[in-house]
Amino acid sequence: MEAFGPRKRRRLSPAEEAGVGRSEASSDQENHSEESTDIKLAILMSLYPNIKQDDILDVLVSCEGSVDAASSLLASQDPAENAPTSKKRAIPSSSFGIQTSLSSHVLTKGKDGSLVSINEGMAGRKPLSTKKGQTLHLYAPEDVAAYTPCTIIHNFLPPEEANTLLVELLEESQHFSRYEFQLFNRTVQSPHTTSVYVSTPEEYKQQTSEYTYGGTYRSNVRQATPQLRTISRKVQERVNEEIQKRIRDVYPDGKKLKYQSPKQWRPNAAFVNCYEGPSESVGYHSDELTYLGPHPVIGSLSLGVEREFRVRRVVARDDEADAEETAGSCGKSSSPSKEKDQRAAARADAQGQISIHLPHNSLLVMHAEMQEEWKHAITPAQTVSPHPIAGNRRINITYRWYRDSLHPRYIPQCRCGTHAILRCAQRKQETRGRYMWMCYAGFASGKQGCSFFQWAEFDDDGDPLWDRQIVEDVAPILTNFSASQ
Ligand SMILES: O=C(O)CCC(=O)C(=O)O
Numbered sequence: 001m002e003a004f005g006p007r008k009r010r011r012l013s014p015a016e017e018a019g020v021g022r023s024e025a026s027s028d029q030e031n032h033s034e035e036s037t038d039i040k041l042a043i044l045m046s047l048y049p050n051i052k053q054d055d056i057l058d059v060l061v062s063c064e065g066s067v068d069a070a071s072s073l074l075a076s077q078d079p080a081e082n083a084p085t086s087k088k089r090a091i092p093s094s095s096f097g098i099q100t101s102l103s104s105h106v107l108t109k110g111k112d113g114s115l116v117s118i119n120e121g122m123a124g125r126k127p128l129s130t131k132k133g134q135t136l137h138l139y140a141p142e143d144v145a146a147y148t149p150c151t152i153i154h155n156f157l158p159p160e161e162a163n164t165l166l167v168e169l170l171e172e173s174q175h176f177s178r179y180e181f182q183l184f185n186r187t188v189q190s191p192h193t194t195s196v197y198v199s200t201p202e203e204y205k206q207q208t209s210e211y212t213y214g215g216t217y218r219s220n221v222r223q224a225t226p227q228l229r230t231i232s233r234k235v236q237e238r239v240n241e242e243i244q245k246r247i248r249d250v251y252p253d254g255k256k257l258k259y260q261s262p263k264q265w266r267p268n269a270a271f272v273n274c275y276e277g278p279s280e281s282v283g284y285h286s287d288e289l290t291y292l293g294p295h296p297v298i299g300s301l302s303l304g305v306e307r308e309f310r311v312r313r314v315v316a317r318d319d320e321a322d323a324e325e326t327a328g329s330c331g332k333s334s335s336p337s338k339e340k341d342q343r344a345a346a347r348a349d350a351q352g353q354i355s356i357h358l359p360h361n362s363l364l365v366m367h368a369e370m371q372e373e374w375k376h377a378i379t380p381a382q383t384v385s386p387h388p389i390a391g392n393r394r395i396n397i398t399y400r401w402y403r404d405s406l407h408p409r410y411i412p413q414c415r416c417g418t419h420a421i422l423r424c425a426q427r428k429q430e431t432r433g434r435y436m437w438m439c440y441a442g443f444a445s446g447k448q449g450c451s452f453f454q455w456a457e458f459d460d461d462g463d464p465l466w467d468r469q470i471v472e473d474v475a476p477i478l479t480n481f482s483a484s485q
Protein backbone atom coordinates (compact mmCIF):
# COMPACT_ATOMS: atom_id res chain seq x y z
CA MET A 1 0.00 0.00 0.00
CA GLU A 2 1.27 3.51 -0.80
CA ALA A 3 1.97 6.05 1.89
CA PHE A 4 0.03 9.28 1.85
CA GLY A 5 1.83 12.54 1.34
CA PRO A 6 0.98 15.73 3.20
CA ARG A 7 -2.34 17.32 2.32
CA LYS A 8 -2.26 20.29 -0.04
CA ARG A 9 -3.17 23.77 1.06
CA ARG A 10 -6.56 24.86 -0.16
CA ARG A 11 -8.82 27.88 -0.25
CA LEU A 12 -10.79 28.79 2.88
CA SER A 13 -14.32 27.42 2.93
CA PRO A 14 -17.29 29.50 4.10
CA ALA A 15 -17.23 27.45 7.29
CA GLU A 16 -13.69 28.54 7.99
CA GLU A 17 -14.56 32.11 7.17
CA ALA A 18 -17.35 31.81 9.73
CA GLY A 19 -14.69 30.81 12.24
CA VAL A 20 -15.48 27.10 12.35
CA GLY A 21 -12.65 25.77 10.27
CA ARG A 22 -12.75 22.93 7.83
CA SER A 23 -10.84 20.55 9.99
CA GLU A 24 -13.31 21.15 12.78
CA ALA A 25 -16.19 20.66 10.44
CA SER A 26 -14.88 17.73 8.55
CA SER A 27 -13.07 15.72 11.13
CA ASP A 28 -15.95 15.03 13.39
CA GLN A 29 -18.28 12.91 11.36
CA GLU A 30 -18.57 9.44 10.03
CA ASN A 31 -17.04 8.55 6.70
CA HIS A 32 -14.34 11.11 6.70
CA SER A 33 -10.99 11.40 8.37
CA GLU A 34 -12.10 9.99 11.70
CA GLU A 35 -13.61 6.96 10.15
CA SER A 36 -10.45 6.38 8.24
CA THR A 37 -8.60 5.19 11.30
CA ASP A 38 -8.56 1.76 9.73
CA ILE A 39 -7.08 3.07 6.54
CA LYS A 40 -4.49 5.03 8.45
CA LEU A 41 -3.81 1.94 10.50
CA ALA A 42 -3.38 -0.11 7.35
CA ILE A 43 -0.97 2.46 5.93
CA LEU A 44 1.09 2.55 9.09
CA MET A 45 1.06 -1.24 9.33
CA SER A 46 2.40 -1.45 5.83
CA LEU A 47 5.12 1.06 6.70
CA TYR A 48 6.01 -0.55 10.03
CA PRO A 49 5.43 -4.27 9.62
CA ASN A 50 7.62 -4.99 12.64
CA ILE A 51 5.41 -3.11 15.06
CA LYS A 52 2.32 -4.78 16.51
CA GLN A 53 -1.07 -3.60 15.23
CA ASP A 54 -2.26 -2.69 18.72
CA ASP A 55 0.79 -0.58 19.37
CA ILE A 56 0.38 1.20 16.03
CA LEU A 57 -3.24 1.90 16.86
CA ASP A 58 -2.32 3.31 20.23
CA VAL A 59 0.27 5.59 18.67
CA LEU A 60 -2.23 6.70 16.06
CA VAL A 61 -4.81 7.51 18.73
CA SER A 62 -2.24 9.32 20.84
CA CYS A 63 -1.36 11.35 17.73
CA GLU A 64 -5.03 12.21 17.26
CA GLY A 65 -5.17 10.40 13.96
CA SER A 66 -2.24 12.25 12.41
CA VAL A 67 -0.48 9.75 10.14
CA ASP A 68 2.55 12.04 9.89
CA ALA A 69 2.99 12.41 13.63
CA ALA A 70 2.35 8.71 14.26
CA SER A 71 4.76 7.79 11.52
CA SER A 72 7.61 9.86 12.96
CA LEU A 73 7.04 8.36 16.38
CA LEU A 74 6.82 4.84 14.99
CA ALA A 75 9.96 5.36 12.92
CA SER A 76 11.87 5.86 16.11
CA GLN A 77 10.43 2.61 17.49
CA ASP A 78 10.85 0.44 14.43
CA PRO A 79 13.67 -2.09 14.74
CA ALA A 80 14.05 -2.14 10.96
CA GLU A 81 14.55 1.63 10.82
CA ASN A 82 17.10 1.54 13.57
CA ALA A 83 18.92 -1.62 12.56
CA PRO A 84 21.67 -2.62 12.50
CA THR A 85 23.09 -0.08 14.90
CA SER A 86 20.31 0.07 17.44
CA LYS A 87 18.35 -2.60 19.24
CA LYS A 88 14.56 -2.90 18.96
CA ARG A 89 12.99 -0.12 20.98
CA ALA A 90 9.65 -1.19 22.35
CA ILE A 91 6.96 1.47 22.54
CA PRO A 92 7.22 2.71 26.11
CA SER A 93 4.76 0.86 28.28
CA SER A 94 4.10 4.02 30.26
CA SER A 95 2.38 5.48 27.20
CA PHE A 96 0.19 2.53 26.38
CA GLY A 97 -0.85 1.04 29.66
CA ILE A 98 -4.08 -0.68 30.44
CA GLN A 99 -6.21 0.28 33.38
CA THR A 100 -8.95 -1.80 34.84
CA SER A 101 -12.34 -0.85 36.09
CA LEU A 102 -12.63 1.75 38.86
CA SER A 103 -15.42 2.72 41.20
CA SER A 104 -18.00 5.21 40.05
CA HIS A 105 -18.81 8.85 40.03
CA VAL A 106 -21.13 10.77 37.77
CA LEU A 107 -21.61 13.70 35.40
CA THR A 108 -21.57 17.16 36.75
CA LYS A 109 -22.16 20.75 35.65
CA GLY A 110 -19.55 22.99 34.06
CA LYS A 111 -19.06 26.65 34.94
CA ASP A 112 -21.51 27.66 32.24
CA GLY A 113 -24.08 25.12 33.34
CA SER A 114 -23.37 22.69 30.53
CA LEU A 115 -22.33 19.11 31.14
CA VAL A 116 -18.64 18.74 31.68
CA SER A 117 -16.41 15.76 31.97
CA ILE A 118 -18.08 13.02 33.87
CA ASN A 119 -14.72 12.38 35.36
CA GLU A 120 -14.42 15.73 37.05
CA GLY A 121 -16.13 14.22 40.00
CA MET A 122 -19.09 14.71 42.29
CA ALA A 123 -18.91 15.29 46.00
CA GLY A 124 -17.59 12.22 47.74
CA ARG A 125 -16.52 10.45 44.56
CA LYS A 126 -13.05 9.91 43.26
CA PRO A 127 -12.19 11.52 39.93
CA LEU A 128 -11.67 9.16 37.04
CA SER A 129 -8.00 8.63 36.40
CA THR A 130 -7.69 7.71 32.77
CA LYS A 131 -4.21 8.76 31.75
CA LYS A 132 -2.78 10.02 28.53
CA GLY A 133 -2.36 7.28 26.00
CA GLN A 134 -4.09 4.75 28.21
CA THR A 135 -7.19 2.67 27.82
CA LEU A 136 -9.54 2.17 30.74
CA HIS A 137 -11.44 -1.10 30.34
CA LEU A 138 -14.94 -1.06 31.78
CA TYR A 139 -17.11 -4.12 32.28
CA ALA A 140 -19.52 -3.30 35.10
CA PRO A 141 -22.70 -1.42 34.08
CA GLU A 142 -22.32 1.00 36.98
CA ASP A 143 -18.83 1.97 35.79
CA VAL A 144 -20.03 2.42 32.21
CA ALA A 145 -22.84 4.69 33.42
CA ALA A 146 -20.50 6.66 35.66
CA TYR A 147 -17.57 7.21 33.36
CA THR A 148 -19.09 7.36 29.90
CA PRO A 149 -22.15 8.89 28.20
CA CYS A 150 -23.57 5.37 27.82
CA THR A 151 -25.46 2.77 29.78
CA ILE A 152 -25.15 -0.94 29.14
CA ILE A 153 -27.67 -3.70 29.80
CA HIS A 154 -26.23 -7.20 29.70
CA ASN A 155 -28.42 -10.19 28.72
CA PHE A 156 -30.99 -7.79 27.39
CA LEU A 157 -33.24 -10.24 25.53
CA PRO A 158 -34.35 -13.72 26.56
CA PRO A 159 -31.52 -15.93 25.20
CA GLU A 160 -33.73 -17.66 22.60
CA GLU A 161 -34.93 -14.36 21.22
CA ALA A 162 -31.40 -12.98 20.93
CA ASN A 163 -30.31 -16.13 19.10
CA THR A 164 -33.25 -16.01 16.69
CA LEU A 165 -32.47 -12.40 15.87
CA LEU A 166 -28.82 -13.23 15.40
CA VAL A 167 -29.61 -16.08 13.00
CA GLU A 168 -31.97 -13.84 11.03
CA LEU A 169 -29.43 -11.05 10.74
CA LEU A 170 -26.54 -13.34 9.84
CA GLU A 171 -28.69 -14.49 6.94
CA GLU A 172 -29.46 -10.85 6.08
CA SER A 173 -25.79 -9.93 6.26
CA GLN A 174 -25.17 -11.73 2.97
CA HIS A 175 -26.83 -8.68 1.39
CA PHE A 176 -24.82 -6.10 3.26
CA SER A 177 -22.20 -4.03 1.50
CA ARG A 178 -19.33 -1.70 2.23
CA TYR A 179 -20.00 1.99 1.76
CA GLU A 180 -17.46 4.16 0.09
CA PHE A 181 -16.03 7.42 1.23
CA GLN A 182 -13.43 9.85 0.07
CA LEU A 183 -10.11 10.13 1.84
CA PHE A 184 -7.21 12.26 0.63
CA ASN A 185 -8.52 12.24 -2.95
CA ARG A 186 -9.06 8.53 -3.05
CA THR A 187 -12.11 6.36 -2.59
CA VAL A 188 -11.95 3.87 0.24
CA GLN A 189 -14.42 1.33 1.54
CA SER A 190 -15.79 0.95 5.04
CA PRO A 191 -13.93 -1.72 7.01
CA HIS A 192 -17.19 -3.56 7.81
CA THR A 193 -20.42 -4.27 5.91
CA THR A 194 -23.74 -2.63 6.59
CA SER A 195 -27.36 -2.01 5.56
CA VAL A 196 -30.08 0.45 6.62
CA TYR A 197 -33.47 -0.89 7.69
CA VAL A 198 -36.79 0.94 7.53
CA SER A 199 -40.39 -0.20 8.00
CA THR A 200 -42.15 -0.04 4.64
CA PRO A 201 -41.44 -0.27 0.89
CA GLU A 202 -42.31 3.44 0.50
CA GLU A 203 -39.73 4.32 3.07
CA TYR A 204 -37.26 2.16 1.23
CA LYS A 205 -37.76 4.43 -1.81
CA GLN A 206 -37.26 7.55 0.26
CA GLN A 207 -34.13 6.16 1.81
CA THR A 208 -32.54 5.52 -1.55
CA SER A 209 -33.55 8.80 -3.18
CA GLU A 210 -34.07 11.46 -0.49
CA TYR A 211 -32.10 10.58 2.62
CA THR A 212 -28.35 10.75 2.30
CA TYR A 213 -25.61 9.20 4.32
CA GLY A 214 -22.14 10.63 4.24
CA GLY A 215 -23.35 12.99 1.51
CA THR A 216 -24.53 10.33 -0.87
CA TYR A 217 -27.70 8.28 -1.40
CA ARG A 218 -27.76 4.86 0.19
CA SER A 219 -27.96 1.96 -2.18
CA ASN A 220 -28.18 -0.65 0.51
CA VAL A 221 -31.54 -0.22 2.21
CA ARG A 222 -33.73 -3.09 3.34
CA GLN A 223 -37.10 -3.57 4.92
CA ALA A 224 -37.05 -4.42 8.61
CA THR A 225 -37.42 -8.14 9.27
CA PRO A 226 -40.19 -9.36 11.63
CA GLN A 227 -37.73 -10.11 14.43
CA LEU A 228 -36.00 -6.75 14.07
CA ARG A 229 -39.36 -5.03 14.51
CA THR A 230 -40.51 -7.20 17.42
CA ILE A 231 -37.35 -6.51 19.30
CA SER A 232 -37.51 -2.80 18.56
CA ARG A 233 -40.52 -2.56 20.91
CA LYS A 234 -38.39 -3.85 23.78
CA VAL A 235 -35.49 -1.62 22.79
CA GLN A 236 -37.84 1.36 22.68
CA GLU A 237 -39.23 0.68 26.15
CA ARG A 238 -35.87 0.12 27.74
CA VAL A 239 -34.18 3.06 26.06
CA ASN A 240 -36.95 5.39 27.22
CA GLU A 241 -36.55 4.10 30.79
CA GLU A 242 -32.80 4.63 30.61
CA ILE A 243 -33.24 8.17 29.24
CA GLN A 244 -35.46 9.06 32.19
CA LYS A 245 -33.01 7.51 34.66
CA ARG A 246 -30.16 9.43 33.12
CA ILE A 247 -32.06 12.73 33.32
CA ARG A 248 -33.08 12.08 36.92
CA ASP A 249 -29.77 10.79 38.26
CA VAL A 250 -27.12 12.44 36.18
CA TYR A 251 -28.12 15.62 34.34
CA PRO A 252 -27.87 19.00 36.05
CA ASP A 253 -30.97 19.73 38.16
CA GLY A 254 -32.57 16.49 36.95
CA LYS A 255 -33.55 18.22 33.68
CA LYS A 256 -33.12 17.09 30.10
CA LEU A 257 -30.33 18.78 28.17
CA LYS A 258 -30.96 21.89 26.14
CA TYR A 259 -31.88 20.78 22.58
CA GLN A 260 -32.62 17.22 23.71
CA SER A 261 -36.11 16.17 22.67
CA PRO A 262 -38.58 15.83 25.54
CA LYS A 263 -40.66 13.39 23.48
CA GLN A 264 -40.68 9.61 23.73
CA TRP A 265 -37.81 8.08 21.79
CA ARG A 266 -39.39 6.14 18.90
CA PRO A 267 -36.93 4.36 16.58
CA ASN A 268 -37.87 4.35 12.91
CA ALA A 269 -34.58 3.45 11.23
CA ALA A 270 -31.85 0.99 12.07
CA PHE A 271 -28.33 0.53 10.79
CA VAL A 272 -27.20 -3.07 10.95
CA ASN A 273 -23.46 -3.67 10.78
CA CYS A 274 -21.56 -6.90 10.39
CA TYR A 275 -17.93 -7.21 11.52
CA GLU A 276 -16.34 -10.37 10.23
CA GLY A 277 -13.16 -11.44 12.00
CA PRO A 278 -10.98 -9.42 14.35
CA SER A 279 -9.77 -6.79 11.90
CA GLU A 280 -13.15 -5.48 10.75
CA SER A 281 -13.90 -2.27 12.56
CA VAL A 282 -15.24 1.26 12.46
CA GLY A 283 -12.92 4.20 13.14
CA TYR A 284 -13.48 6.98 15.65
CA HIS A 285 -16.45 9.09 14.65
CA SER A 286 -19.57 10.85 15.88
CA ASP A 287 -22.84 9.81 14.28
CA GLU A 288 -24.22 12.15 11.67
CA LEU A 289 -26.85 14.43 13.22
CA THR A 290 -28.66 15.43 10.01
CA TYR A 291 -31.89 13.49 10.65
CA LEU A 292 -31.40 12.73 14.33
CA GLY A 293 -31.09 16.37 15.38
CA PRO A 294 -29.17 17.73 18.35
CA HIS A 295 -28.43 15.49 21.33
CA PRO A 296 -29.85 12.28 19.87
CA VAL A 297 -30.14 9.02 21.76
CA ILE A 298 -29.20 5.77 19.99
CA GLY A 299 -29.98 2.21 21.13
CA SER A 300 -27.27 -0.24 20.06
CA LEU A 301 -27.76 -4.00 20.32
CA SER A 302 -24.76 -6.33 19.99
CA LEU A 303 -25.00 -9.96 18.92
CA GLY A 304 -22.44 -12.67 18.28
CA VAL A 305 -18.74 -12.15 18.92
CA GLU A 306 -17.80 -9.79 21.76
CA ARG A 307 -15.92 -6.71 20.62
CA GLU A 308 -14.58 -3.56 22.24
CA PHE A 309 -16.42 -0.28 21.84
CA ARG A 310 -14.05 2.57 22.54
CA VAL A 311 -15.05 6.08 23.46
CA ARG A 312 -13.08 9.26 23.99
CA ARG A 313 -14.02 12.83 24.70
CA VAL A 314 -13.53 15.53 22.11
CA VAL A 315 -11.16 18.03 23.67
CA ALA A 316 -11.45 21.66 22.62
CA ARG A 317 -8.63 22.70 20.29
CA ASP A 318 -7.86 25.81 22.23
CA ASP A 319 -7.63 24.04 25.55
CA GLU A 320 -3.98 25.05 25.46
CA ALA A 321 -3.39 24.62 29.16
CA ASP A 322 -4.03 20.90 28.88
CA ALA A 323 -2.09 20.69 25.69
CA GLU A 324 1.00 22.42 27.03
CA GLU A 325 1.00 20.29 30.10
CA THR A 326 1.10 17.05 28.22
CA ALA A 327 2.86 18.11 25.01
CA GLY A 328 5.69 15.91 23.96
CA SER A 329 3.79 12.67 24.05
CA CYS A 330 4.14 12.33 20.32
CA GLY A 331 6.78 13.46 17.84
CA LYS A 332 10.04 15.16 18.57
CA SER A 333 10.76 17.80 15.98
CA SER A 334 10.30 21.43 16.77
CA SER A 335 9.10 22.41 13.30
CA PRO A 336 5.77 24.30 13.40
CA SER A 337 3.74 21.39 12.01
CA LYS A 338 5.33 18.95 14.39
CA GLU A 339 4.52 21.27 17.26
CA LYS A 340 0.95 21.37 16.08
CA ASP A 341 0.97 17.60 15.95
CA GLN A 342 2.40 17.47 19.43
CA ARG A 343 -0.35 19.67 20.73
CA ALA A 344 -2.99 17.69 18.88
CA ALA A 345 -1.57 14.49 20.30
CA ALA A 346 -1.53 15.92 23.77
CA ARG A 347 -5.16 16.97 23.49
CA ALA A 348 -6.42 13.66 22.20
CA ASP A 349 -4.33 11.93 24.73
CA ALA A 350 -5.15 14.08 27.68
CA GLN A 351 -7.87 11.82 29.03
CA GLY A 352 -7.08 8.53 27.37
CA GLN A 353 -9.79 6.35 25.93
CA ILE A 354 -12.35 4.08 27.51
CA SER A 355 -13.13 0.60 26.32
CA ILE A 356 -16.61 -0.83 26.89
CA HIS A 357 -16.84 -4.55 26.29
CA LEU A 358 -19.92 -5.49 24.29
CA PRO A 359 -20.83 -9.16 24.71
CA HIS A 360 -23.55 -11.01 22.81
CA ASN A 361 -27.05 -9.79 23.72
CA SER A 362 -26.01 -6.50 25.29
CA LEU A 363 -27.88 -3.26 24.74
CA LEU A 364 -25.81 -0.09 24.85
CA VAL A 365 -27.66 3.21 25.13
CA MET A 366 -25.70 6.14 23.75
CA HIS A 367 -27.17 9.04 25.67
CA ALA A 368 -27.90 12.58 24.58
CA GLU A 369 -24.47 13.97 25.46
CA MET A 370 -22.63 11.38 23.40
CA GLN A 371 -22.50 12.54 19.79
CA GLU A 372 -21.60 16.17 20.39
CA GLU A 373 -18.96 15.60 23.05
CA TRP A 374 -17.53 12.15 22.44
CA LYS A 375 -16.35 9.93 19.63
CA HIS A 376 -16.73 6.20 19.42
CA ALA A 377 -15.16 3.32 17.51
CA ILE A 378 -15.03 -0.45 17.21
CA THR A 379 -11.30 -0.95 17.14
CA PRO A 380 -9.63 -3.83 15.33
CA ALA A 381 -8.85 -6.71 17.69
CA GLN A 382 -5.95 -9.13 17.61
CA THR A 383 -8.21 -12.13 18.00
CA VAL A 384 -11.87 -12.81 18.74
CA SER A 385 -13.42 -15.67 20.72
CA PRO A 386 -15.70 -17.51 18.32
CA HIS A 387 -19.41 -17.41 19.09
CA PRO A 388 -21.35 -20.71 18.83
CA ILE A 389 -23.82 -19.28 16.31
CA ALA A 390 -21.97 -16.40 14.69
CA GLY A 391 -18.48 -17.89 14.40
CA ASN A 392 -16.16 -14.90 14.10
CA ARG A 393 -18.89 -12.41 13.21
CA ARG A 394 -20.42 -9.63 15.25
CA ILE A 395 -23.77 -8.10 14.34
CA ASN A 396 -24.66 -4.67 15.63
CA ILE A 397 -27.99 -2.90 15.30
CA THR A 398 -28.19 0.81 16.03
CA TYR A 399 -31.82 1.84 16.41
CA ARG A 400 -32.28 5.48 15.50
CA TRP A 401 -35.09 8.00 15.63
CA TYR A 402 -35.15 10.12 12.49
CA ARG A 403 -37.04 13.25 13.46
CA ASP A 404 -40.09 14.24 11.38
CA SER A 405 -38.97 17.86 11.55
CA LEU A 406 -35.68 16.91 9.89
CA HIS A 407 -37.15 15.19 6.87
CA PRO A 408 -34.86 15.80 3.84
CA ARG A 409 -37.43 18.03 2.19
CA TYR A 410 -37.08 20.61 4.97
CA ILE A 411 -33.31 20.68 5.06
CA PRO A 412 -31.44 23.52 3.30
CA GLN A 413 -30.34 22.52 -0.18
CA CYS A 414 -26.74 23.08 -1.06
CA ARG A 415 -25.62 23.90 -4.57
CA CYS A 416 -24.56 20.32 -5.24
CA GLY A 417 -28.06 18.99 -5.74
CA THR A 418 -28.44 17.23 -2.40
CA HIS A 419 -29.32 18.81 0.91
CA ALA A 420 -26.83 20.03 3.47
CA ILE A 421 -25.85 17.97 6.50
CA LEU A 422 -25.97 18.90 10.17
CA ARG A 423 -22.87 19.13 12.30
CA CYS A 424 -21.96 20.41 15.70
CA ALA A 425 -18.83 22.52 16.14
CA GLN A 426 -16.73 20.64 18.66
CA ARG A 427 -13.27 22.01 18.91
CA LYS A 428 -13.05 25.79 18.91
CA GLN A 429 -14.05 27.46 22.14
CA GLU A 430 -15.85 30.34 20.38
CA THR A 431 -18.11 28.10 18.36
CA ARG A 432 -18.20 24.91 20.42
CA GLY A 433 -21.70 23.48 20.68
CA ARG A 434 -23.10 25.52 17.77
CA TYR A 435 -24.83 23.63 14.98
CA MET A 436 -24.30 24.21 11.29
CA TRP A 437 -25.69 23.09 7.96
CA MET A 438 -23.00 22.39 5.46
CA CYS A 439 -22.18 20.67 2.20
CA TYR A 440 -20.95 17.14 2.51
CA ALA A 441 -20.60 16.28 -1.14
CA GLY A 442 -16.91 17.05 -1.10
CA PHE A 443 -16.39 14.11 1.21
CA ALA A 444 -18.58 11.69 -0.72
CA SER A 445 -17.04 9.38 -3.25
CA GLY A 446 -16.67 10.96 -6.69
CA LYS A 447 -18.18 14.34 -5.76
CA GLN A 448 -16.87 17.86 -5.37
CA GLY A 449 -18.24 20.00 -2.55
CA CYS A 450 -19.93 23.36 -3.07
CA SER A 451 -18.88 24.63 0.38
CA PHE A 452 -22.42 25.59 1.41
CA PHE A 453 -22.56 26.81 5.01
CA GLN A 454 -25.29 28.15 7.29
CA TRP A 455 -25.62 28.18 11.08
CA ALA A 456 -28.42 25.88 12.26
CA GLU A 457 -30.92 27.14 14.80
CA PHE A 458 -33.05 24.94 17.07
CA ASP A 459 -35.57 25.54 19.82
CA ASP A 460 -34.81 24.18 23.29
CA ASP A 461 -36.43 20.85 22.37
CA GLY A 462 -34.19 20.40 19.34
CA ASP A 463 -36.76 21.22 16.68
CA PRO A 464 -35.29 23.25 13.82
CA LEU A 465 -36.23 26.89 13.45
CA TRP A 466 -36.53 27.15 9.70
CA ASP A 467 -36.65 30.50 7.93
CA ARG A 468 -39.58 29.35 5.83
CA GLN A 469 -42.97 27.95 6.79
CA ILE A 470 -43.18 24.15 6.85
CA VAL A 471 -46.31 22.51 5.47
CA GLU A 472 -46.59 19.61 7.89
CA ASP A 473 -48.75 17.19 5.96
CA VAL A 474 -46.85 17.05 2.69
CA ALA A 475 -43.85 15.27 4.15
CA PRO A 476 -44.15 11.52 4.48
CA ILE A 477 -42.52 10.50 7.71
CA LEU A 478 -40.81 7.29 8.74
CA THR A 479 -42.96 4.82 10.65
CA ASN A 480 -41.91 3.86 14.14
CA PHE A 481 -40.90 0.18 14.07
CA SER A 482 -43.26 -0.78 16.89
CA ALA A 483 -46.17 1.04 15.29
CA SER A 484 -45.61 -0.84 12.04
CA GLN A 485 -45.94 -4.28 13.65
O1 LIG B 1 -20.88 -1.54 15.94
C1 LIG B 1 -21.07 -0.74 16.83
O2 LIG B 1 -21.26 -1.06 18.01
C2 LIG B 1 -21.07 0.74 16.54
C3 LIG B 1 -21.55 1.09 15.17
C4 LIG B 1 -21.56 2.54 14.92
O3 LIG B 1 -20.92 3.30 15.60
C5 LIG B 1 -22.37 3.09 13.84
O4 LIG B 1 -23.01 2.33 13.09
O5 LIG B 1 -22.42 4.32 13.73
Ligand SMILES: [Fe+2]
Binds near residue numbers: 285286376
Ligand atom coordinates in the same frame (compact mmCIF):
# COMPACT_ATOMS: atom_id res chain seq x y z
FE1 LIG C 1 -21.57 5.36 15.29
